[in-house]
Amino acid sequence: MEFFFEVLIGGLLAGVMYSLVAIGFVLIYKASGVFNFAQGSMVLFAALTFVSLHERGMPFWLAFAVTLAAMVAIALLVERLVLRPLVNRSPITLFMATLGLSYMIEGAAQALWGAQVHGLELGISDEPLALGGVLLSQFDLFAAGTAAVLVTALSLLFSKTRIGLSLRAVADDPLAALAVGIRLQRIWAVVWAVAGFVGLVAGLLWGARLGVQFSLSLVVLKALPVLIIGGFSSIGGAIVGGLIIGASEKLAEIYLGPVIGGGLENWFPYVLALLFLLVRPAGLFGERAIERV
Amino acid sequence: MLYNEAGQFSISYAGERRLFRLRQDRRALALLLAFAFVIVPFVGNDYWFSAILIPFLVLSLAGLGLNLLTGYAGQLSLGSAAFMAVGAFAAYNFGLRLPGLPLLACLFLGGVTAALVAVVFGLPSLRIKGFYLIVSTLAAQFFVSWALTKFGWFSNDNASGVISAPPLTIFGVDFSAPVGRYLLTLSVVAALFWLGKNLVRSELGRNWMAVRDMDTAAAVIGIPLLKTKLLAFALSGFFLGIAGSLWAFTYLGTVEPHGFDLNRSFQVLFIIILSGLGSILGNFLGAAFMVLFPLLLSNLAGALPVGLIDPGQLENLQKFIFGALIIAFLIKEPEGLARLWQRFRERVRLWPLRY
Numbered sequence: 001m002e003f004f005f006e007v008l009i010g011g012l013l014a015g016v017m018y019s020l021v022a023i024g025f026v027l028i029y030k031a032s033g034v035f036n037f038a039q040g041s042m043v044l045f046a047a048l049t050f051v052s053l054h055e056r057g058m059p060f061w062l063a064f065a066v067t068l069a070a071m072v073a074i075a076l077l078v079e080r081l082v083l084r085p086l087v088n089r090s091p092i093t094l095f096m097a098t099l100g101l102s103y104m105i106e107g108a109a110q111a112l113w114g115a116q117v118h119g120l121e122l123g124i125s126d127e128p129l130a131l132g133g134v135l136l137s138q139f140d141l142f143a144a145g146t147a148a149v150l151v152t153a154l155s156l157l158f159s160k161t162r163i164g165l166s167l168r169a170v171a172d173d174p175l176a177a178l179a180v181g182i183r184l185q186r187i188w189a190v191v192w193a194v195a196g197f198v199g200l201v202a203g204l205l206w207g208a209r210l211g212v213q214f215s216l217s218l219v220v221l222k223a224l225p226v227l228i229i230g231g232f233s234s235i236g237g238a239i240v241g242g243l244i245i246g247a248s249e250k251l252a253e254i255y256l257g258p259v260i261g262g263g264l265e266n267w268f269p270y271v272l273a274l275l276f277l278l279v280r281p282a283g284l285f286g287e288r289a290i291e292r293v
Numbered sequence: 294m295l296y297n298e299a300g301q302f303s304i305s306y307a308g309e310r311r312l313f314r315l316r317q318d319r320r321a322l323a324l325l326l327a328f329a330f331v332i333v334p335f336v337g338n339d340y341w342f343s344a345i346l347i348p349f350l351v352l353s354l355a356g357l358g359l360n361l362l363t364g365y366a367g368q369l370s371l372g373s374a375a376f377m378a379v380g381a382f383a384a385y386n387f388g389l390r391l392p393g394l395p396l397l398a399c400l401f402l403g404g405v406t407a408a409l410v411a412v413v414f415g416l417p418s419l420r421i422k423g424f425y426l427i428v429s430t431l432a433a434q435f436f437v438s439w440a441l442t443k444f445g446w447f448s449n450d451n452a453s454g455v456i457s458a459p460p461l462t463i464f465g466v467d468f469s470a471p472v473g474r475y476l477l478t479l480s481v482v483a484a485l486f487w488l489g490k491n492l493v494r495s496e497l498g499r500n501w502m503a504v505r506d507m508d509t510a511a512a513v514i515g516i517p518l519l520k521t522k523l524l525a526f527a528l529s530g531f532f533l534g535i536a537g538s539l540w541a542f543t544y545l546g547t548v549e550p551h552g553f554d555l556n557r558s559f560q561v562l563f564i565i566i567l568s569g570l571g572s573i574l575g576n577f578l579g580a581a582f583m584v585l586f587p588l589l590l591s592n593l594a595g596a597l598p599v600g601l602i603d604p605g606q607l608e609n610l611q612k613f614i615f616g617a618l619i620i621a622f623l624i625k626e627p628e629g630l631a632r633l634w635q636r637f638r639e640r641v642r643l644w645p646l647r648y
Contacts, residue, residue: 035424085624091423092369093623096566100619107613111606228428267439270432277421277428
């Protein structure tokens with residue numbers, strides 16, 4: 001039983017890491033209806049930039065600030081060069097544009113900083129912590145704490161600040177928001193910048209976990225089923241989805257793996273998400289679209 | 294006045310509805326086919342056949358497969374490579390388990406198997422729409438490559454999951470030389486393009502387009518959604534499956550499940566973005582671009598002074614340019630390369646005059 005709880009809690013904590021990437025997605029989807037496939041590449045770019053600057057002798061916080069500035073610059077460029085010319089196009093077109101964008105960002109990141117694997121030390125010991133007989137990774141707890149802080153900050157941003165309110169207005173109805181004088185383009189730039197920041201945080205945590213390397217951009221593939229389960233437009237949903245995926249994936253690997261052969265972590269979340277969708281086509285917290293002809 | 298239509302009247306419904314209504318189109322197509330079947334085998338060399346023409350033909354077929362699903366029926370898919378893999382491994386197994394089965398029958402059965410698998414993963418499409426459908430196709434992608442590596446049976450218990458092409462003989466004629474493989478690929482691809490071109494103007498093709506444009510409206514006017522969508526998945530899977538077997542048998546000669554990973558799916562998707570969604574001819578243009586562009590880029594880099602571009606950077610550069618091109622095309626020419634050809638045709642119709 002203790003082993004079960006250990007696997008379960010380990011899975012839940014790992015799920016939080018998925019949620020971190022998914023949150024960046026949700027932000028952009030909420031404010032602009034763009035399904036941003038490039039979020040994984042943004043995570044890679046942020047982590048790679050940070051670690052390369054840090055290795056060249058920049059102190060932690062300076063490197064953090066410079067990387068953040070780079071992410072904001074990317075956000076501005078994306079808004080200006082990709083989103084603005086594509087305004088009013090179908091969501092599928094925008095999705096494919098972000099696919100192109102992810103290729104660009106990956107190419108640029110590796111051209112700038114090379115393709116070798118960098119180690120990243122955040123100064124958090126990974127010694128397991130015994131809590132009530134269950135061994136927990138300190139690093140995972142730290143990641144979960146970071147996610148909690150991030151979600152709180154984001155929800156405060158959405159509910160208390162002026163920019164957050166206009167963001168929600170845009171999410172609700174872009175045309176009405178335009179009509180009351182909210183500047184759509186600025187909102188998009190802000191949202192992509194915030195998503196870049198979330199990507200940086202996710203990149204640091206994932207980078208410390210896996211090493212900073214190309215496979216970081218594949219984290220996006222882990223975040224997709226999380227989004228599907230949680231719904232594309234709910235930050236809370238991204239967290240819940242992450243927990244569900246993380247826990248069930250680990251449990252499946254441990255208990256189902258020996259029966260049908262291991263290595264099912266790659267596809268299990270997708271099949272699970274598919275089953276969820278058959279029951280709730282818009283995810284747990286997604287909004288059901290009403291269709292008219 | 295190269296493309297003058299004047300005087301070409303259709304005096305029967307059959308004439309109005311023929312595949313290529315214009316005389317010029319028919320002649321150009323006949324010339325092109327004659328050129329590809331008769332002249333190219335004599336003038337081409339082995340490098341051209343193996344490294345350029347065969348992958349070009351196979352990729353255009355794969356593009357056609359995805360185009361039927363995404364471009365015509367409007368169902369987004371990121372799992373094309375999975376269906377290619379199913380086709381390749383199924384065709385291999387049919388040849389292996391049923392000795393004496395002719396090669397073309399293996400290809401056909403491989404395509405049918407891929408179609409069945411595609412239908413299974415297309416089943417959620419009635420209930421799930423738009424981006425959520427990505428999950429179904431990605432599930433196919435990851436599940437198929439997992440199953441093919443996990444269970445040795447699929448690759449006849451080869452330790453690394455590699456399958457190799459059966460002898461390429463049809464009616465006792467050996468097609469295993471590069472020229473033969475080229476001709477075999479060309480014949481299969483030409484036949485399937487003829488089928489595809491006819492499909493999209495059939496009733497089914499029209500239903501697909503109605504579903505693509507607005508599926509609720511399509512349902513209201515009495516188009517059976519489930520049947521239409523599943524047929525789109527099935528036919529797309531069939532075309533992709535055959536493209537996959539050709540990829541394994543005539544292009545590479547040997548393939549492992551890893552050869553059909555997510556990147557291959559993206560490659561096929563990029564072909565149809567560049568070529569223009571919902572265009573038959575465009576698949577050729579997109580595939581040609583996909584095959585020739587990396588060659589062009591590496592040749593250009595080779596022509597530059599040494600040290601200007603690090604060969605290691607070439608791949609990153611290529612990735613960057615591809616991404617930029619995708620975005621540029623989506624912004625400037627969302628209907629793709631096919632639209633450029635259409636514009637050219639409109640121009641030459643009036644040729645010496647502008648209007």
